[in-house]
Each structure stands twice: as structure tokens, then as C-alpha cells.
Amino acid sequence: MVATTRKVNPPDGDRRWKIVEATMRRHGYASTALIETLHSIQETFGFVSREALNYVAESLNIPPAKVFGVATFYNLFNLNPVGEHVFSLCTGTACYVKGAGEIVDFMKEEFGLEPGQTTPDGKLTFMVARCVGACGLAPVMILDGEVVGKLGVEEMKAKIREWVNHDK
Numbered sequence: 001m002v003a004t005t006r007k008v009n010p011p012d013g014d015r016r017w018k019i020v021e022a023t024m025r026r027h028g029y030a031s032t033a034l035i036e037t038l039h040s041i042q043e044t045f046g047f048v049s050r051e052a053l054n055y056v057a058e059s060l061n062i063p064p065a066k067v068f069g070v071a072t073f074y075n076l077f078n079l080n081p082v083g084e085h086v087f088s089l090c091t092g093t094a095c096y097v098k099g100a101g102e103i104v105d106f107m108k109e110e111f112g113l114e115p116g117q118t119t120p121d122g123k124l125t126f127m128v129a130r131c132v133g134a135c136g137l138a139p140v141m142i143l144d145g146e147v148v149g150k151l152g153v154e155e156m157k158a159k160i161r162e163w164v165n166h167d168k
């Protein structure tokens with residue numbers, strides 16, 4: 001069977017959907033483009049809304065339940081609006097044994113944040129991921145998309161403080 005290109009209208013008139021559409025087009029609207037498309041949405045909008053999931057499902061011809069399952073399984077995608085800055089911590093095994101657990105405690109003590117929460121002023125969101133596929137850099141944290149790894153626990157804390165305060 002020959003794959004056909006699908007033209008589905010995006011959820012709204014936001015021009016940023018063109019970026020997402022370009023990602024899907026580059027992959028010929030194949031179902032294997034799913035993860036990359038979800039990444040593209042997150043990078044462009046900061047989170048993946050329910051409407052976005054339906055749009056991707058229709059565009060790539062994948063059942064919506066499957067798209068939702070993938071989006072939640074990897075724990076890499078924010079399904080709710082996030083703060084201005086996003087701190088993601090890998091808590092996969094390699095990172096956990098190198099101190100990621102202590103950073104989870106630190107985020108609670110220092111900023112009052114549990115994984116998945118945003119500060120009341122909307123400035124900072126704390127996310128955790130199971131394994132971001134960079135175990136050689138463990139412990140890995142991602143500060144607004146910048147991957148930082150191979151730091152000791154105290155160095156990680158210092159880096160987080162510096163990054164948060166930079167914006168004040």
C-alpha cells in the first residue's frame with residue numbers, strides 16, 4: 001500500500017503549528033514520526049495539549065489512545081502547561097545511583113516542588129524522566145533543554161541555584 005500524505009487542520013490558527021507540520025511532512029506523515037513530532041510540539045509550545053495529541057493522531061493516522069499512551073509512557077512530555085523555565089531530572093537507574101534521588105529532595109527543600117509541580121509564580125517547573133538515553137553522562141539534568149551531566153550532587157545543586165537565580 002502506498003502511504004498518502006494527510007492534511008489535517010491544526011487545533012487553532014497559531015502559526016507555530018507550521019513547525020510541527022514540517023516535522024511530520026519531513027517523515028512523510030509516517031507513524032514512526034510520532035515521538036519526534038511530540039518532541040517538536042513540546043519544544044515549540046512548552047507542553048503537549050490534549051488537542052495536540054488528537055491532531056497528531058489524526059495526521060499520522062494512529063489511534064488517539066496509542067498516541068496518548070506513548071506521550072505518557074516516556075515521561076518526557078509535559079501534558080500540562082508549564083512554567084517559564086523547566087528543570088528536568090533523570091531518575092533512571094544510572095542517574096539515581098549517582099545522586100538523582102538527593103536532587104529530588106533538594107528540589108522539595110529549596111523550591112517546595114515535587115516532580116510535576118510548578119512554583120506558584122509560574123517561573124519554574126520540575127519534571128522527572130525515567131531515562132533520557134544519556135546514561136554515560138549520569139547523573140543527567142536538563143535545564144530548559146540544555147543537557148548537563150557528570151556532576152557531583154553538590155555541584156548539581158550549585159548549578160541549579162545559579163540557573164534559577166540567573167533570571168532574577
Ligand code: FES
Nearest residue numbers: 090092095134135
Ligand atoms: S538513567 Fe539517566 S540517562 Fe539513563
